[in-house]
Amino acid sequence: MQQFVIQGGRRLEGDMLVQGAKNSALPILAAVLLCKGECVLENCPKLSDVYAACRILSSIGCKCVMQGHTVIVQADAPSKTTISEALMQEMRSSIIFLGALLGRTGECTLGYPGGCELGPRPIDLHLQALRRMGVRIREANGILTCTTPKGLHGARIHLQFPSVGATENILLAAVLAQGETVITNAAREPEITDLAKFLVRCGAKIEGMGSDTIRIQGVKSLTGCEYRIMPDRIVTATWLACAAVTGGELRLLGTDAESLTGILDVFEETGCRCSRTQDTICFSAGCPVKALRYIKTMPYPGFPTDAQAIVMAVLCKAAGTSVMEETIFENRFRHVDALVRMGADIRVAGRAAVIRGVRQMHGAQVSATDLRGGAAMLTAALGAEGETVLTEISHIDRGYDSPELALRAVGAAIERK
Numbered sequence: 194m195q196q197f198v199i200q201g202g203r204r205l206e207g208d209m210l211v212q213g214a215k216n217s218a219l220p221i222l223a224a225v226l227l228c229k230g231e232c233v234l235e236n237c238p239k240l241s242d243v244y245a246a247c248r249i250l251s252s253i254g255c256k257c258v259m260q261g262h263t264v265i266v267q268a269d270a271p272s273k274t275t276i277s278e279a280l281m282q283e284m285r286s287s288i289i290f291l292g293a294l295l296g297r298t299g300e301c302t303l304g305y306p307g308g309c310e311l312g313p314r315p316i317d318l319h320l321q322a323l324r325r326m327g328v329r330i331r332e333a334n335g336i337l338t339c340t341t342p343k344g345l346h347g348a349r350i351h352l353q354f355p356s357v358g359a360t361e362n363i364l365l366a367a368v369l370a371q372g373e374t375v376i377t378n379a380a381r382e383p384e385i386t387d388l389a390k391f392l393v394r395c396g397a398k399i400e401g402m403g404s405d406t407i408r409i410q411g412v413k414s415l416t417g418c419e420y421r422i423m424p425d426r427i428v429t430a431t432w433l434a435c436a437a438v439t440g441g442e443l444r445l446l447g448t449d450a451e452s453l454t455g456i457l458d459v460f461e462e463t464g465c466r467c468s469r470t471q472d473t474i475c476f477s478a479g480c481p482v483k484a485l486r487y488i489k490t491m492p493y494p495g496f497p498t499d500a501q502a503i504v505m506a507v508l509c510k511a512a513g514t515s516v517m518e519e520t521i522f523e524n525r526f527r528h529v530d531a532l533v534r535m536g537a538d539i540r541v542a543g544r545a546a547v548i549r550g551v552r553q554m555h556g557a558q559v560s561a562t563d564l565r566g567g568a569a570m571l572t573a574a575l576g577a578e579g580e581t582v583l584t585e586i587s588h589i590d591r592g593y594d595s596p597e598l599a600l601r602a603v604g605a606a607i608e609r610k
Contacts, residue, residue: 196584197597200606201556201577205441207603211429211448212238212594213262213422216499217384219286220361221391221422222246223293225266226255227369228395230417234264237422238594241587245283249276249290268417271297278304278336284591288316288358291339292365295328299341318359322350326366326374347372347411355380355405355492361388367409368397374409381405382493383452387423394418424448428593429474430456430500431568435600437465437478437507438576443603445474455496459488459504463511484513484550490521502528502569509537510576511550518545528566531559535573535581556581561588568593575605 213236223246225232237243239262247264250257254272258265274294281287281304294301305316320330323339325348331338347370352359360380367374379385381403389402395418398410429448436443437460450457450469457467457474464479485508490498498521508515509532519525526546529539536554540547556579561567567589574581586609589596597607 194584195586196582196610197571197586198608198610199556199571199574199581199583201574201579201581203439203575203604203606205436205439205443205575205600205603205605208444208446209432209599209603210446211424211432214238214384214387214425215240215242215592216382216425216427217387218243218422219246219284220289220365220384220388221420222250222264222266223289224365224388224392225417226250226268226271226290226293226297227365227392228415228417229269230267232266232268232417233419234266235262235419235421236424237262237264238425240591240594242284242286242591245280245287248283249280249287252276252280253294268297274298274301276301276303281306286358288319289361289365291319291337292323292362295323295339295341295345296366296369299344300339302336302338304336316358318352318354318356319362322352322359322363323366325350326363326370328366345370347374347409349375350377352376352378354378357382357385360385360407364388364392364399364407364409367411368392368399368415369413370411372411374411376407376409377405379405379407380492383423383426383449391418391420394420423452426452426456427497427499427503427565429453431503431572431593432599433460433465433474433476434503434507434572435575435605436476437463437482438510438572440478440480441603442477445476447472448474450474455494456500459485459496463507481550482507482511484508484511484515484548487516487518489518492521498522498525499565501525502565503572505539505546505548506532506569506572508548509539509551509554509573511548513550515548515550516545517548520544527562528569531557531562531566531570532573534559535577537573553578555579558582558584561585564588564592571596575600575607
């Protein structure tokens with residue numbers, strides 16, 4: 194079992210190149226199933242979740258090759274419509290193959306997805322929407338068997354909650370469906386826009402991407418293309434947090450400042466300085482950072498739940514008391530115990546956490562509880578005194594491409610052992 198050993202207290206300084214977005218790469222990898230011909234995806238991060246998506250593609254008859262940060266997929270003739278339970282359990286985003294398989298073949302059989310245990314993330318919205326599009330769904334022993342007796346057709350679908358996964362699954366099913374599909378109260382995350390741009394590049398007809406109303410006119414076929422995955426805004430937020438806890442100064446290259454507005458605003462409220470162009474962020478930490486009176490997670494363009502734990506690690510050393518409310522996932526404070534073990538003063542009541550800043554934190558042995566919780570522990574360790582041993586780092590590898598190499602390049606003392 195691998196672990197990170199971190200010697201804290203080193204100021205981070207220098208340039209970092211931001212990796213491609215995990216939350217964009219995974220749905221786009223599912224979307225290649227809809228395309229005839231070759232798809233070439235550039236800026237694809239080397240992550241365990243990406244490897245899992247490639248294994249799913251290979252298991253259903255696609256040719257999938259990863260060369261560096263480029264994934265090449267041939268999906269001319271998928272030979273299977275069943276994804277094994279073992280493959281589905283490897284990651285939460287595996288459910289995105291539901292819409293893609295239905296769009297391409299009109300049928301699929303798969304189990305429920307795995308991934309981090311962040312509390313209930315039901316797929317009811319996905320299934321309700323697909324039923325409106327003509328999908329017949331039978332569930333038995335945790336296995337979903339989906340067919341389209343009369344073919345997929347467009348529908349008007351209102352989401353009760355702007356679910357990212359449901360919006361993506363509807364998009365994937367709708368682009369080859371007969372007629373028009375209209376999604377209202379659609380999720381607006383930049384990664385959904387990236388998926389839609391990829392589909393349009395392949396020949397899909399989509400209007401309203403980036404808004405809460407998306408219109409999709411079904412087409413007969415899609416053709417593969419070359420496409421560059423957008424930068425990862427949560428990884429960007431993580432590197433900013435690492436700079437903030439160490440009093441550092443970073444220049445982040447190859448990022449997308451426009452997609453980070455809500456996150457950058459939060460860092461600026463703590464006293465950090467951010468100057469930005471379209472693809473570069475120059476960041477300088479405040480000393481010490483200021484507490485945030487109140488912040489809550491919200492669907493985009495609000496403050497993202499994926500950044501909550503990471504920013505909490507920064508606020509542990511802030512001057513003053515901060516309050517964070519988690520409105521998306523009920524189990525997203527699982528990292529708090531580890532931060533307290535490292536010297537943080539945090540009290541949790543329901544979905545709210547009160548963080549009283551301390552002057553210094555100290556190293557400890559802690560275990561990553563989930564992807565972003567693990568990133569929060571890594572962040573806190575960089576700003577703590579002494580040595581931290583962080584175990585269960587397979588969670589972190591789901592979303593961060595060799596983070597120890599990226600951090601060592603800007604002055605961190607971190608080893609993978």
